[in-house]
Every structure is written in structure tokens, then in C-alpha cells.
Amino acid sequence: MKKYDYLIVGSGLYGAIFAHEAKKRDKKCLIIDKRSHIGGNIYCENIEGINVHKYGAHIFHTSNKKIWDYVNSLVEFNRYTNSPVANYRGNLYNLPFNMNTFYQLWKVKTPAEAKAIIDQQVADAGIVNPQNLEEQALSLVGTDIYNTLIKEYTEKQWGRKATELPSFIIKRLPIRFTFDNNYFNDQYQGIPIGGYTKLIEVLLEDIEVKTGVNYFDNRNEWNELADQVIYTGMIDEYYDYKHGVLEYRSLKFEHTVLETPNYQGNAVVNYIDSEIPYTRIIEHKHFEFGEQKNTVITKEYPLEWTKKDEPYYPVNDTKNDLLFKKYKDMARLEEDVIFGGRLADYKYYDMHHVVGLALKKVEELFPDYRNQTMQIP
Template sequence: MKKYLIIGSGFSGAVIAEQLSKDPENHITVVDDRDHIGGNCYTERDTETNVMVHKYGPHIFNTDNKEVWDYIQNFCEMVPFINRVKSVYKGNVYSMPINLHTINQFFNKAMKPEEAKVFIESVAKNEIDEPQNFEEQAMKFIGKDLYKAFFYGYTKKQWGCEPTELPASILKRLPVRFNYNDNYYANPYQGIPKDGYTAIFEKMLASSNIEVKLNTKFDASWDLSEFEHVFYSGPIDAFFDFKYGRLSYRTVYFEKSVAEGDYQGNPVINYADPEVPYTRVHEHKHFTPWEQHEKTTYFTEYSKETEGNDIPYYPKRLKDDMEKLSLYEDEVKKLDKISFVGRLATYRYMDMHHVIGEALDLIKKIN
């Protein structure tokens, strides 16, 4: 019998556990310091409204990787879903990402696609050859007015600093569409699991040779010698007891509200004005349009710096962070039979499909 230890029951840990469990000679132990499986993808029914709630914020599954799309559907019925995000700025509601409707509405014009392209090129800061920060990257794409309206305030609230302090790499590519396509994602496969995400993790971890231990916090002092391999999906700095200092993250927290009927008419609405303290409001009944609910529950989302007991969400990856990360990565290279997997252990922002794809690829190499 080969014994494996997996720290964390999010998609990295669950996919690896499910793949290893196919060999009946393997025994897999999954530990998680929370009281539930599924990590930040955990969903549950709201006790007051019966709405399926994404407890740690909205998760719309989207990918261009057919292998990942086919794989996830082994564990759920994925209902097609198009995410249509709106943004409120100075009392007006706009369509996001920026598309022809947004441009025409914002500038009070009725341009055709080619006319809009020429117009945006005329207002973009083309003199910026190599953007040095987030602000310059955005200005190069769309110019000052659209940047100030939809990105400056929102980004400042999201990251807790001036956009000029953020690396340009955060905004690798800014989708601007010169048609009326308001689908937030460009990937061909998009959906939401009919029974929520938690049901996926329950099926992934259902094999008799998988043992799940919740409310169990991993400690670097554990004796790992009995395991054939260890897969760690927690924060990389925590694994090494923060010996080189903490990596910085932004985290989010939510204020829950319940109301009759329909609160905002859309799953996600961003609030771009810097004086509005929250970043967005998500109304979860709209993530399951195939269900009917008389009441609704919605969450107002705020962003802040991650402190000791907070759940880290978005790696900031500032210069100081990257220097510390390099030191931690050198420590990882010294370890034998331990793989660091997923968003926290690699200190990267990753979507669900990236996490699943990398976990599947890793198991192919190990097996």
C-alpha cells in the first residue's frame, strides 16, 4: 500500500486525491483546516432563502481546455451560464467588459465598430511604449476617461493602493470589444454546476481509499516520511513558518442581506466610484436562473489587506513579495517528494480551470 498526504481540499487537492484513488492500492489522506471541503469554491444552501450561495464569492466555471471541461462534468451537470457583469459609475449603469455599448453610452455616441476602434485609438495613450505600472497599461489600451471611470477607483479599492504602485502585469490584457458582446468571459466552455460546487467535491472525495480529516491544520513539524508523496496547497510562506516574512495578499469580506423578490436584477454589479466603500454586490439567485425563489440573498463585497486570521485571496506580487517568493522557491527545491500545488502554494492568481488542469498534468507526471 502506498500512502499519500494531501493538504487542502480545494480543487488542487480534490483532483489529485480523485486521480490517485483509482489505484485501490493507494491510501490517500486529505486534511483541511476548515470545517468543510471545497476550499473557496464551497457552496451551500442559505437557510433563510434556500438560494445556493457561493460562500467565498462568485465562481463561474469557464475554460478553453476541453480536457478540463470534460473532466469536471464527470462529477456534475454543468448548466450553461453567461456572466453579464454591470458597473455603476456616477449614477449610471454600464456593461462590462468594455464593449461597443459601453463606449457609445459613456461618450454619448452611436459609433459603428470601425468608428469606435478609430476613436479609442485616438484617445489611448499610444506614446506609452512599455507600461511601467497598472495605470500606464490601462491608459495605453483605453485612454484616460475610460480608465478613470471603470478601473481607477475599483482597482484602488480592490488592491488598497494607487494603481501606479501596481505592476503592469496585473493587467496583462484588457478586453475591449468593438461589438455588443457583453459575455464577461471569452472562453468557449462556460457554466455553473446544477447542484453547486460542494457536490462536485463530495463525489471527487467519495472513494473508500480516501480519508478526509477536517478541522485539521497542517504543521510543518509533522513527520512526512511515511508518505510516498505529499501534495501541499496551502500558503507557501506558512509551510516554512514565514522564515523570510509574509507574502502579501488582498482578502475580501462580505455583508449578507436578505430581501423579498429581486434586489438588483443581475448576478454581479461592480461599483467603480472610489467614494463607494465596497467593490461589488453579488446576488446569488441569479447564478441559478433555473431555480425559483421568492426571497433573495445578496452580498456586499469589501476588500482589505490580509491579516493573520484572514483567508488570502489575491496575491499582490509586488517587488518585495517576489524577492521573498524566490527565497521560498529555493527552499521548495531542497525538498523531496513534496509538490506545491494551486494558487496559494505557488503564489499565483489562478482560475478554477487552471488549477484543475495543472493538477491533472502533475498526476500524469508522477504516475
């Protein structure tokens, strides 16, 4: 009999929720994480009394009441609403595209005026079958919105010309003919009061965790400790890149403490133009309506990913999706390893997706306990 029922590789949201639920079912878990802290990319560090999102802004949003109730049963969430602002060559525009944006662009004051301009620009573009991201965007929103708020930001984010990016990256672009700056359409939205690390700490209470441990340094020894492995890392790394390396975009974060109570007046400001190397500045205190005397900002710089970098955005083009399928086929044959989370699934998930997937896996593995948790549709 092995010491643990489950070895969980990674202490992010997927691994932490699985461990929490498994423990409630009297299963013994060990979590290991290569980073020096728990929480994966949602880890928050307290700096100057401010919960700093160390790996980029994370705003929890969902329309699934069961998922919202689940996370709120662990910690209390605040009422933060994501309303980012875009800075293009010194001019500010509201996001997502709404009547405030259209007034800033064209000084129009009615939905009919705005719609007429967009419809005319889309017609003038004359694109019926978009072949790339640029054509897709032009066919949806026309030239002014594309050139002002999409083109340079997208090329900076992906490190490629918009004409070289596949059209599916922008499947649709939300256009609102109302004065509504709420970025998300979901019914529920907020930030854990006290930061996301508090959420992970509650999930991992009384569960053994080892940080600063790289699974691949001694994977056979770690595997021997448990009946099953829950693996939340990169699926191609698990198989030693047997079929090739899956591609990602990465990020570099530059955190700065400023001796001012309010730097930009908003949690998220995107910097569109290509001359500015970073894509956005995050001012963390605004996530929790902080009134500290100082502030902390983070500049996000997009990077081409290498094996030395953290993977953030999967490049889900045809080549990479076909490569991932080869690894997924291998993973299906594993009897003692369960793959879960965005890196193992090679898919960009929002946090509520990860919560739902972790809970579904729990219900699948422990059907007799289905009524003790929640059923995710």
C-alpha cells in the first residue's frame, strides 16, 4: 500500500480544488510544485499592504451559479467589475467596444449613428471569406476600430503580423450599443477579498504541500509514493517532447512600488501602440478598492516562449493542435495518471472553466459522493 492516494503535480486552481475535494472523501494527497509558492498563476503576494497579482490580472467571472456559490463558500468575493481602458497614442478609449468608445472615436451619441458607421466600414471592406485575423476583424468592426484598438495590440501580443495570424483568434468581437464598460457579460464577477492566495490556502488546509520541487528531477520516486498522479503541467514536457514542442506566448512582469496613492485610476490600462513595448499596466490596489498610501503597478511585456520561460497563451493553430492530439492520444492510455488544467489540456481557460473541470473530475472518480459536492452542467 502506497503512502498517498494521489500525488498532485502543481498547486494551481485545478490541483488545489482536486486535493480539497479528495481530502473530503478521506483520500490522502501530496501536492508538489516547482515554484517557491502555492497557487500557480493566481498567486498573490502582499506588497505595501496590496495583494499583487504576480502573474497578471485575474478576475473571476462566470454565469454558472453553482461555480460562483462554490468559490464563495470557500472565501468571500468582492464586487469588482472589470472595466479596462485602452491608451492609443495618448488618447483613452473604453473597452469593450461600446457607446463610450464610439463617442470617443466619432463623437456619435446614438446607437443608430454608431451602427451606421460600423456597417458602412464593414461594407467598404468587402470581405466575405476572411483568410486571416486582419480580414476577420475588418469584416466584424470596420477600419477605425481595427486600426485604433486591435491591430497594433494584437501584433504586439502575438509577435506576428495580423495578416499572418489565423482568423479564428478573433472569432467574434463584442460590440455593445449601450454605455456599458463592464468587460464581461457574465452574471457573476469579483475578486477574493484578501487575494487569490487566501483562496488556495483554504483549499489546501491540512493537505501536505512541498514547494520548490521539480517533479521531473525524480519523477519515478514521486510516482512510487501514490496510487495515482494528477498532472497539471505541460503535456508535451510529461512525454519528454516525444512528438515535438507545443508553442506558447510568454510574459515578463515588471513590478514597481510607487510613492503615490493612485497612479492610473483603474486596475487595467491597455497600451495599444507598437512603440510601447508592454501591453498593459496593472494597478493592483484597484482590484480591492485599496486606500493604501502607496501603490504597486505591473507592466506586462509579451515574449516569444522558450523552455526557460513560463507558458501562458497556447498557440492553438492547426500545427499545434495536431501535435497536441498526438499527446492527448498518449494520455488516454495512461492508467495511473490523470491530466488536467490549461497546460495539460493545451487550452486557454478562464478560472471558472478550471473550477468546473476539476469538480467534474472529482465527480467522475467518486460517483458515490456525487451529492456531497455540486453537479456542474
